[in-house]
Amino acid sequence: MEIEKHGKGSTVNISVVGTGYVGLVTGTCFAEFGLHVTCIDKESSKIKKLKKGEMPIYEPGLEELVRKNMREGRLEFTTDLSEAIHGALVVFIAVGTPSKKDGTADLSYVDEVARQIAHNMDGYKVVVTKSTVPVGTGERIRKIIEKEQKAPCNFDIVSNPEFLREGSAVNDFMRPDRVVIGANSDQAVAIMKDLYKPLYLIETPIVITNVETSEMIKYASNAFLATKVSFINEIADLCELTGADVHQVAKGMGLDGRIGPKFLHPGPGYGGSCFPKDTRAITHIAREHDHVMEIIEAVIKVNEDRKKKMAVKIIKHMGGDVAGTTIGFLGLAFKPNTDDMRESPSLTIIEVLQKQGAKIRAYDPAAMEEAAKVLKDVEYFSDPYDVAEGCDALVLITEWPQFRNLDLDELKRRLKAPVVVDLRNIYETARMKEKGIRYTSIGRPS
Ligand code: NAD
Numbered sequence: 027m028e029i030e031k032h033g034k035g036s037t038v039n040i041s042v043v044g045t046g047y048v049g050l051v052t053g054t055c056f057a058e059f060g061l062h063v064t065c066i067d068k069e070s071s072k073i074k075k076l077k078k079g080e081m082p083i084y085e086p087g088l089e090e091l092v093r094k095n096m097r098e099g100r101l102e103f104t105t106d107l108s109e110a111i112h113g114a115l116v117v118f119i120a121v122g123t124p125s126k127k128d129g130t131a132d133l134s135y136v137d138e139v140a141r142q143i144a145h146n147m148d149g150y151k152v153v154v155t156k157s158t159v160p161v162g163t164g165e166r167i168r169k170i171i172e173k174e175q176k177a178p179c180n181f182d183i184v185s186n187p188e189f190l191r192e193g194s195a196v197n198d199f200m201r202p203d204r205v206v207i208g209a210n211s212d213q214a215v216a217i218m219k220d221l222y223k224p225l226y227l228i229e230t231p232i233v234i235t236n237v238e239t240s241e242m243i244k245y246a247s248n249a250f251l252a253t254k255v256s257f258i259n260e261i262a263d264l265c266e267l268t269g270a271d272v273h274q275v276a277k278g279m280g281l282d283g284r285i286g287p288k289f290l291h292p293g294p295g296y297g298g299s300c301f302p303k304d305t306r307a308i309t310h311i312a313r314e315h316d317h318v319m320e321i322i323e324a325v326i327k328v329n330e331d332r333k334k335k336m337a338v339k340i341i342k343h344m345g346g347d348v349a350g351t352t353i354g355f356l357g358l359a360f361k362p363n364t365d366d367m368r369e370s371p372s373l374t375i376i377e378v379l380q381k382q383g384a385k386i387r388a389y390d391p392a393a394m395e396e397a398a399k400v401l402k403d404v405e406y407f408s409d410p411y412d413v414a415e416g417c418d419a420l421v422l423i424t425e426w427p428q429f430r431n432l433d434l435d436e437l438k439r440r441l442k443a444p445v446v447v448d449l450r451n452i453y454e455t456a457r458m459k460e461k462g463i464r465y466t467s468i469g470r471p472s
Contacts, residue, residue, distance in 0.1 A: 039061075039062045039063070039064060039113045039114045039115065040053075040056060040061055040062070040063050040064075040114055040115065040116040040117070040118065040221065041063070041064045041065075041066060041110040041111060041113075041114035041116070041117045041118065042056075042063060042064070042065045042066065042117075042118040042120050042156070043066045043067075043107065043110075043117065043118065043119050043120060043121060043139045043142075043143075044066070044067060044119065044120035044121035044122070044135070044139070044157070045065045045066065045067035045069075045072055045073070045076065045082075045103065045120075046067075046083070046120065046121075046122065047083055047085065047190075047192055047195065047299070047366070048120045048156055048157070048188050048190065049065060049067070049118070049120030049121075049156070050065060050076075050082075050083065050085075050088065050092070051085065051088065051190060051195045051196060051199050052118060052120055052156055052188065052199065053065040053101065053118075054088065054091050054092050054095060054101060054196075055091070055196065055199040055200055056221065057095035057100040057101040058091055058094075058095055058200070059221070059222075059223075059224045060100070060224075061100065061221065062099075062100050063095075063100060063101050063102070064102045064103075064104060064109075064110040064113070064114065065101070065102070065103050065104075066103075066104055066105065066106070066107050066110045067103075067105065068105060068107075069105075070105050073103045073104060073105050076092070076103040077103050079092065079093045079096060083364075083365060083366075084363075084364060084365035084392040084393075085192065085193070085195050085196065085363075085364070086193065086194070086196070086363055087196045087197070088195070088196055091196060107139075107142050107146065108142075108145075108146040111142070111143055111146035111147070111148075111151075112146060112148050114151065115150070115151065115152065115217065116151070116152045116154060116217060116218075116221065117143055117151055117152070117153050117154065118154045118155075118156045118186075119136055119139050119140070119143075119153065119154065119155050119156060119157055119167075120156040120157055120188075121135035121136060121138075121139055121157055122135055122157070122299075123135070123136060123157050123158055123159055123303070123307075124303060125302070125303040125306050125307065128310070129306035129307065129309070129310050130160075130306075130307060130310045131158075131159065131160050131303070131307040131310075133159065133160070133163060133166070135157075136155070136157055136159060136163065136167065137166075137167075137170060140153070140166075140167045140170040140171055140174075141170055141174050143171060144170065144171040144172075144173075144174035144175045144176075145174060145175075145176065147171070147175055147176075147179040147181065148179070149179060149180075150179065150180045150181060151179070151181045151182075152181070152182050152184055152214045152217050152218070153167060153171065153181055153182070153183055153184070154183075154184040154185070154186045154218070155167065155183075155184070155185050155186065155187075155241075156186055156187070156188050158187060158188075158244050158245070158248070158300065158304055158307075159185075159241055160241065160245075160307060160311050161238050161241045161242050161245075161311060162238065162241070163185075163241060164183045164184075164185050164208070164237035164238070164241065165183075165237070165238075167183055168183050182209060182210075182211040182213065182214035183209070183210075183214075183237060184207060184208065184209045184214050184215075184218055184237070185206075185207075185208035185209070185237045185240035185241050186205070186206065186207055186208070186218060186240070187206055187240060187241070187243065187244035188244075189202060189203070189204075189244075189247065190202075192298065192299075192361070192363070192364040192366050193361055193362060193363030193364045194363065201228065201230075202225065202230055203230075203231075204230065204231045204232070204233055205222050205225060205230055205231075205232045205233070206232075206233045206235070206240050206243050206244070207219070207222075207232060207233065207234050207235070207240065208235050208236055208237040208238070208239055208240020208241065208243075209234070209236070209237060209240075210236055210237060215234055219232065244304075245304055245307065245308040245311070246308070248300055248301055248304040248305065248308075249304065249305050249308050249319075249322045249325070251289050251301065252296055252301040252304075252305050252322075252325050252326075252329070253321060253322065253325045254288075254289040254290060255289055255291075255293075255295075255296045255301075255329070256295075256296070256324075256325040256328040256329050256332070258272065258276060258289075258290045258291065258292050259292050259293070259295065259328065259329075259332055259468075260328060261275060261276075261292070261469070262292035262468050262469025263335075263469065265469040265470070266468075266469055266470075269471050270469075270471075271469070271470050271471060272292050272451075272468065272469025272470060273451065273469075273470065275469075276290035276291070276292075291450075291451075292451065292468045292469045293371075293449055293450055293451075293468065294332065294333060294336045294371040294372075294375065294423060294449040294450075294468075295329045295330075295332035295333045295336070295371045296329055296360075296371075297360030297361075297368070297369040297370040297371050297373075298360040298361065298364075298366060298368060298369060298370070299366060299368040299369070301329075302326075302329070302369040303369075305322055305325060305326050305329075306326060308322055309322050309323050309326065332371075333371045333374035333375055334374065334378060336371065336375050336449055337374070337375045337378035337379055337382075338378075339447065339466070340353070340375070340379065340419065340421055340447045341379070341382060343419070343445065343447050343464070343466045344418060344419050344445060347382075348379055348382045348383060348384040348418075349382060349383030349384070350383055350384075351383075351384050351385070351418040351419070352384065352385045352386075352387060352416060352417045352418055352442070353379055353384050353385070353386055353387070353417060353418065353419050353420075353421060354386075354387045354388065354389075354413040354414050354417040354419070354420045354421065354441075355372060355376065355386060355387070355388040355389070355390075355404075355413070355420075355421050355423055356388075356389060356390075356410050356413065356420065356421070356422045356423065356424070356426075356429050357372070357389075357390050357422065357423045357424025357425070357426055357429065357450075358370060358372045358388055358390040358393045358394065358397045358401075358423070358424065359372075359390055359392065359393035359396075359397075359424050360372075360424070361424060361425075362424055362425055362426040362427065363392070363426075364392065364393070365390075365392040365393040365395065365396045366393070366396065367393055367396040367397050367399075367400055370393075371423065371449075372397075372423050372424070373400060373401065375421075375423070376388075376401060376404065380402075380403065385403075385405070386401075386403070386404045386405070387404070387405045387406075387407060387413045387415075387417060388404050388405070388406055388407070388413060389406065389407045389408065389409060389410050389412070389413045390424065390426070391426050391428060393424075394406045410428075410429065410432055410437070411433075411436055411437065411440050412440075414437050414440040414441050415440045415441075416440075416441075416442050417440075417441050417442060417443075418441075418442050418443050418445065419441075419443065419445035419446065419447060420437065420441060420445070420446050420447070421446075421447045421449065422446070422447070422448045422449060422450055422452055422453075423449050423450065424450070425450040425452055429452060430452055434457075434458070434461045434463065435461070437463075438461060438462065438463060443464075444461075444462055444463045444464055445463070445464045446458065446463050446464070446465045446466075447465075447466055447467075448465065448466070448467040448468075449467075449468060450468075451467045451468055451469075451470065453465065453467070455467065455470055455471070455472060
């Protein structure tokens with residue numbers, strides 16, 4: 027099936043339900059590919075903002091692309107799901123699948139959208155899960171739609187997991203390492219391939235498989251990446267005990283083509299909206315099948331312990347007692363170039379320090395608004411030097427580019443004590459020593 031693509035008046039429409047990090051990037055990038063896209067969200071404040079060309083999230087390059095595609099008539103936003111479903115051949119589900127208390131994926135948002143799709147079906151549709159969903163969800167959606175349809179309508183279910191990274195989401199969507207399409211129908215595969223045609227032109231590998239395998243590829247990928255992070259963090263701890271330098275170890279390991287250099291950066295533990303919840307979810311999927319994912323369960327434990335260990339590291343570096351001290355944080359988000367605070371290691375670390383009696387001051391270039399929703403009693407500043415003013419120690423926790431070249435003399439002047447804990451190894455130990463700063467980092471001889 028060949029899909030016609032042009033601006034206004036395109037014969038093929040796609041809809042993306044859920045306009046968060048994934049839905050908004052997916053919808054915008056498909057519009058940039060030349061398709062007519064309607065993005066739907068139930069949060070009217072989000073849609074109101076988007077209609078004015080304002081972004082509800084911080085994501086580099088996204089605003090320009092949204093505005094351009096709105097201007098050119100290929101991208102629309104609405105809260106009216108029924109209208110958006112009626113006109114669409116392909117409906118992407120991109121709503122959240124957060125962890126429930128027991129660690130399993132909460133599919134209530136996905137189920138709700140499946141019901142709404144069923145109620146509004148007016149012809150053949152391809153229903154695609156972009157959300158990360160447990161193996162078997164495709165089948166679950168099929169059953170919901172079959173049960174809830176007012177009149178029988180043909181449809182196909184496709185799994186098309188998303189691998190974008192927050193902070194470089196637009197580029198990741200436009201130039202992915204691969205596209206995975208899980209489907210049990212040739213027609214649905216043909217339609218999906220056509221949506222991604224611009225990526226064919228840049229020779230992006232497309233993996234065509236069944237729905238269950240596609241769903242598993244996403245969880246297995248995230249679990250593997252999380253494993254790499256926890257692995258190098260454990261190696262970093264051993265480096266600290268033995269005098270080895272974790273950066274050189276990572277470089278020496280990464281040059282081995284079987285290992286690869288990526289995701290071998292030690293730090294305060296992984297966070298964000300995906301790795302923590304997806305590792306938990308995959309271990310639960312396994313346990314539901316009476317199977318134990320021993321490596322991934324260990325990865326989760328290593329990561330949880332790591333965040334507390336980082337708080338202990340800070341306390342130790344400050345002399346063992348932080349009661350009555352003031353600690354400055356540079357960065358709060360789980361990584362640079364995002365305002366996403368979901369499961370950021372800073373949350374646990376700050377909470378432990380506050381419980382021990384420390385006052386916290388902080389600056390993050392994008393995440394302070396989000397941080398203020400989840401952190402209590404933190405004083406925010408709009409400049410790293412103002413954060414440092416009068417602090418007993420400064421903690422670098424997110425490697426924003428603007429933290430890489432700070433004026434160390436000015437920082438030292440502003441700090442009450444020249445103490446720096448660098449949880450991202452942004453600075454060189456020798457240089458900090460030269461400046462008279464009592465400095466510690468991760469997995470490097472101090
Ligand atoms: P998000 O929380 O940022 O966005 C989800 C959006 O869905 C929200 O705006 C919410 O209001 C909306 N929504 C919920 N129910 C709705 C309904 N019934 N109708 C309309 N809108 C509804 O989530 P996200 O970070 O974009 O993640 C979405 C999915 O993509 C998750 O499964 C996640 O695991 C997966 N994923 C996320 C990333 C990432 O980096 N954030 C990367 C790859 C995959």
